[in-house]
Amino acid sequence: MNSGGSALSLRRWWRSVGFAWAGVAHTYRSQPNFRIEVWAAVTALGLTVLLRAPLAPIALCCALVLSLELVNTALEAAVDLASLERHPLARAAKDAAAGAVLVASGGALLVGVSVLGGALWSRLT
């Protein structure tokens, strides 16, 4: 058994988690849209628990939107690092990444309304 090797890979994994968390924290600090999405996700998850609605579709949608916003931020940084000059390909890349967030947000909104809408309506009426 190679316990030294597994301790090392666990430490390496933990270090990678630290880098990933630094990426999430940096995006939270630098991207107002990400902050809005985080608090929208917290609200949606809280409502889901409160209304005893199915958690899986809401959690999946929250994770999808937040993940795509992180990828969008990564792509923006990579494009700006490659060149700060205006270029049609830079615009295409950034617009497509922003479009991915928009599409996921639209889908998440539909899922949110269909899963939570009925339960919320009957609580309020």
Ligand SMILES: Nc1ncnc2c1ncn2[C@@H]1O[C@H](COP(=O)(O)OP(=O)(O)OP(=O)(O)O)[C@@H](O)[C@H]1O
């Ligand atoms: N180098 C560039 N060349 C051409 N167009 C660009 C370039 N950089 C940004 N743009 C255009 O400006 C838009 C906004 O880009 P910017 O990098 O400012 O993102 P942002 O406003 O932070 O977007 P988000 O709200 O998604 O974080 C892009 O979607 C793109 O249409």
